[in-house]
Amino acid sequence: MDKIKIISSHIAEESPVDRQERISWWRQDILRKAKILVVGAGATGNEVIKNLALLGVGNVFICDMDRIDTSNLSRTVLFSKDDVGKKKAKTAAERAAEMSVYPDFKVDYFDGDVVYELGDGVFRQFDVVIGCLDNLNTRLSVNKRCCLLQKPYVDAGISELACSLNVFHYPHSSCYACGVSSRDVAEERRIRYSCDVFKKRAIEEEKVPTVQISSAIVAALAVQEAVKILHKDVLETEVCFGKRYFFQGINNNFIDMIVPKKEECLYHNSYGDIIETEFTNKVRLRDFLEYVKEKNGEEYTLEVGSELKFVISANCRSCNKEIKFYKPAHRIYEEDVYCEECQKAGKTTNGYTDYKYVLDFCHDMEEKDILDMTLEEIGIPKLHILSLRNKDDKYIFYELSGDIKNVMPNIY
Ligand SMILES: [Zn+2]
Ligand SMILES: [Zn+2]
Structure with missing residues (x-):
């Protein structure tokens, strides 16, 4: 015992x-x-x-x-x-x-x-x-x-x-x-x-x-x-x-x-070195581009990629009248692409419509008003990593690291 x-x-x-x-x-x-x-x-x-x-x-x-x-x-x-x-x-x-x-x-x-x-x-x-x-x-x-x-x-x-x-x-x-x-x-x-x-x-x-x-x-x-x-x-x-x-x-x-590696797979890309910044997606596009220019001594263009199309306008699917959007495509629904009159009259039709969009944002862009919008307004999410391209097609990557506390307040 x-x-x-x-x-x-x-x-x-x-x-x-x-x-x-x-x-x-x-x-x-x-x-x-x-x-x-x-x-x-x-x-x-x-x-x-x-x-x-x-x-x-x-x-x-x-x-x-x-x-x-x-x-x-x-x-x-x-x-x-x-x-x-x-x-x-x-x-x-x-x-x-x-x-x-x-x-x-x-x-x-x-x-x-x-x-x-x-x-x-x-x-x-x-x-x-x-x-x-x-x-x-x-x-x-x-x-x-x-x-x-x-x-x-x-x-x-x-x-x-x-x-x-x-x-x-x-x-x-x-x-x-x-x-x-x-x-x-x-x-x-x-x-x-x-x-x-x-x-x-x-x-x-x-x-x-x-x-x-x-x-x-x-x-x-x-x-x-x-x-x-x-x-x-x-x-x-x-x-x-x-x-x-x-x-x-x-x-x-x-x-x-x-699962074999497909040579032609479109997803095989990686970011290069990522530079952290104190910015959040509430920064104005103009101020952000200015900052990048100052840091690098030359102009860079912000490239958002085809998935993040920023739509300036689209033609009403029914009567073809131009409707201004100034919104990223992912915040626009199919039924929004009808002018007010056609919406009221209940006119609908299917098919392709013409639309004007931006994929590249730079100081000398045609639509100057966009420069006064924030990155959030042009469709960039919090804590995103931005691809910037100079005239020689050299890329740099900036992160909106200022958002980290907003996105994960407990982990950080
Ligand atoms: Zn793949
Ligand atoms: Zn219409």
Whole structure:
């Protein structure tokens, strides 16, 4: 009997992460320092966020633009009946903070359109990006930013009892887009945009038939990959990037395949050196261009890329009259492209319309008024990274780093 030690005082002091720390290679300090970006706080996002909080990951950023719906409740561990109607991202962040094993867990959230309103600089701050999305459009946009900033991208998908997991790290492997056909990309555009450039308000998106257990399986696999990626310097087995795993729960088939790097993939670009600035997206375009000119001793042109078209005017789809917009295309809906009279008369017609837009912004641009607009007004999100080009086509990249406190007040 004298061999039995009373250890009850010990139990009270036991660490909540004791069991995982017993894994020989486990480094809890790596997880505590880690920063993970979770895009999508639906069924899979809920499971992923729960896993991260319980593992003791120190910093989590959650993105979602939707509100909680009754139909979510059977699949969302972080939401309860009283949450119906509340914002998913904010609610998930609050629950994650309650659930974390650490009181100093840091969580921030973004409640908006990831494709157009989340700056590329956000992605720069994170070690791993986990996509818990239900549509190709947002997946491709997240993939684009992961390529530009060379971040590991773990993408989870579900359908009925099946789930798929994609793990990429461009330029070390292929990217998500390498495995997507151009036909699927075209179909996705057809669903979301009119035949010219404007957004459709009501999109014909299909509701995926699925169940919580599929989310739980794929979320566990996704977070396990993230844990391994974070431990890459201490793990003997290397994480395989450029791979797709598919689990069919109906017959327990588990297959993995390599996604080959496509030479002609349009997503294989990365930013060069990024220069931090104290600016936010509230700076006037004129002042920003002035600053860049002063710093570099020559004029630079701000290039926003074809996805961020700034529309000056478009012709009414019905009577062809010119309508002034001075707005980025992503803030204009298809039905806005009718003049007031035609809207009142209920005249509608489909088809392509002419529109005038800007992709390059510089001091000597034709539409001088635009120089007095803020970067936010021309469509640049907070904490974005801006590409500037001089007359010799040399590029420099400036980040609106002044926004970091606005975008992630807890993490920073
Ligand atoms: Zn690719
Ligand atoms: Zn009209």
